[in-house]
Amino acid sequence: MTFAGYICRTCGVQFAESAEPPEECPVCLDERQYVGTDGQLWTTPDELRQQHQADIREEEPGLTGIGMKPSFAIGQRALLLETPDGNVLWDCIPLLAEEMVSFVRSRGGLAAIAISHPHYYASLVEWGSTFDARVYLHQADSRWVMRQDPCVHFWSGEECELLPDVKLLRLGGHFAGGTVLHWRGGEKAGTLLSGDVVQVVADRRWLSFMRSYPNYIPLSDAEVQAIRNLCEFST
Numbered sequence: 001m002t003f004a005g006y007i008c009r010t011c012g013v014q015f016a017e018s019a020e021p022p023e024e025c026p027v028c029l030d031e032r033q034y035v036g037t038d039g040q041l042w043t044t045p046d047e048l049r050q051q052h053q054a055d056i057r058e059e060e061p062g063l064t065g066i067g068m069k070p071s072f073a074i075g076q077r078a079l080l081l082e083t084p085d086g087n088v089l090w091d092c093i094p095l096l097a098e099e100m101v102s103f104v105r106s107r108g109g110l111a112a113i114a115i116s117h118p119h120y121y122a123s124l125v126e127w128g129s130t131f132d133a134r135v136y137l138h139q140a141d142s143r144w145v146m147r148q149d150p151c152v153h154f155w156s157g158e159e160c161e162l163l164p165d166v167k168l169l170r171l172g173g174h175f176a177g178g179t180v181l182h183w184r185g186g187e188k189a190g191t192l193l194s195g196d197v198v199q200v201v202a203d204r205r206w207l208s209f210m211r212s213y214p215n216y217i218p219l220s221d222a223e224v225q226a227i228r229n230l231c232e233f234s235t
Contacts, residue, residue, distance in 0.1 A: 002028070003017040003018060003019055003043070004017060004018070004040045004044040005017045005044070005123075005125075005126070005147060005156060006018065006021045006041060006043070006044060007043050007044065007045065007048065007094050007122075007123065008025040008040070008041075008042060008073070009042060009043055009073065009141040009151050010025065010027060010033065010034070010035065010036055010040075010041065010073060010074075011025060011027045011028050011033050011072060011073055011074060012072060012073030012093070012094040012112070012119075012122045012184070013019065013025065013027050013118070013119075013120060013121050013144075013146050013147045014045075014094065014121075014123045014124075014125065014126070014146065014147055016146065016148070016180065020153075021042040022042075023040075024040055024148070025040060025146075026090055026207070027119070027121075027144060028040070028075070028127070029144060031203055031211075031212055031215060031217065032175075032211060032212040032213075032214075032215070032217070033119065033212070034117075034214050035214065036177060041070075041170075043215070045095075045123065045126065048068075048094060048095045049095065049097055052068045052069065052070065052072055052095050052097075053068065053069055053097065053099070054066070054067075054068065054069075054095070054097045054099040054100045054103070054126055054182040055067040055068055056099070056100070056103055059079070062081065062082040062185075063079060063080070063081055063082070063191070064079065064082075064103075064107075065077050065078070065079055065080075065081055065082040065137060066078045066079070066089075066093065066100055066103075066104075067093060068093055068094070068095040068097075069099050070084070072094060072095070073094060073122075074119060074226050076090070076091065076092070076093045076094065076120055076195075077093065078090065078091045078092055078093050078120075078121055079091060079193060080104060080107065080204065081087060081166065081181075081183060081193070082107055082108070083163055083164075083165055083183075083185055084133070084185075085111070085163045085166075086108070086110075086111025086163055087104070087107060087108055087109065087111055088110070088111060088112050088113070088114060088162060088163065088166055088181070089104070089110050089112075089113040089114075089127065089131075089133070089228065090114055090115075090116070090181050090193045091115055091116055091195055092113065092115055092120055092121060092122040092123065092124045092127055092135075093120075093122050093123070093192075094122045094123050095123070095196040096123055096126045096127055096130060101130060104131065105131075105164075105177060106136045109131055109133075111133065111162075111163065112133055112134055112135075112136060112163070113128055113131075113133050113134070113135040113136065114135075114136040114168055114179070114181060115136070115137055115159075115164060115195075116178065116180065116181075116193075116194070116196065116197055117141065117173060117174055117175040117177070117178050117179065117195055117196060117197060118141055118144035118145075118175075118193025120195060121137075121144065121145065121146070121159045124137075124147075124151075124152070125149040125151060125152070126145045126151065128151030128152070129149065129151055130192070131218050132151075135151050135152050136149060136153055136155055136162065136168065137152060137153070137154055137155070138154070138155060138156070138168075138170050138176075138177030138178075138179050139154040139155065139156040139175035139177065139178070140156075140170070140172075140175070140177035141175050141177035141178075142154055142177075144175075146158070154224065155168070157170070158170050158230060162181075165183060165184040165185040166181065166183055166184075167181070167182045167184070168180070168181055168182075169181075169230065170184060170196050170230070171197050171198070171227045171230050171231065172223070172226065172227065173197055173209055173211075173217075173219050173223055173224070173226075173227050174195075174196050174209075174210065174211060175197075178195070178197040179195070180193060180194045180197050180198060181193040181194075196210070196213060197227075209224045
């Protein structure tokens with residue numbers, strides 16, 4: 001009997017190893033995601049490696065995007081943040097290909113992995129185990145972890161200092177544990193990596209705050225104000 005860590009084709013979250021695919025994906029059944037018209041569909045890590053390739057692009061010095069092509073699930077992309085005190089992988093993707101492993105190791109490996117919200121949990125255990133890195137998730141979103149492992153570390157409160165110039169801030173909103181990463185170093189001496197918690201839109205004068213992006217459910221005024229207040233408190 002063959003066991004696999006099945007991956008949801010719609011949201012990209014990997015589940016604990018099993019002989020058969022799970023009956024349903026709780027992440028997709030939630031109002032912030034969806035189950036497609038073809039029903040619940042699954043794939044495996046081996047199938048992903050056969051059908052997809054690494055897409056690695058430098059965004060700016062010290063910050064590299066790691067994605068997959070062709071696009072899969074919700075089009076997740078991770079970001080490799082390089083600092084003098086160690087590297088951080090921000091967010092995660094379903095695919096872990098050899099090209100990705102070689103690239104990250106060539107840049108010094110990972111000191112930590114941090115993820116903004118459950119739609120980016122993806123194959124977090126495979127990434128954490130491969131690089132012997134602790135995966136930082138906010139405790140408020142622990143129910144959405146579909147594959148438990150010792151590499152997963154739940155933090156609580158409003159702030160978590162990862163490295164001297166890298167701090168996690170819990171803003172909530174999209175998810176109760178919705179997190180952004182504040183990098184005080186880098187080329188621009190201050191960068192905010194926001195996942196879907198704070199969404200940059202076409203007109204750069206505006207930001208979007210949504211409970212569900214595919215279902216167009218916005219956050220309330222009170223929730224947006226709470227996020228603003230947390231940002232002011234943390235700066």
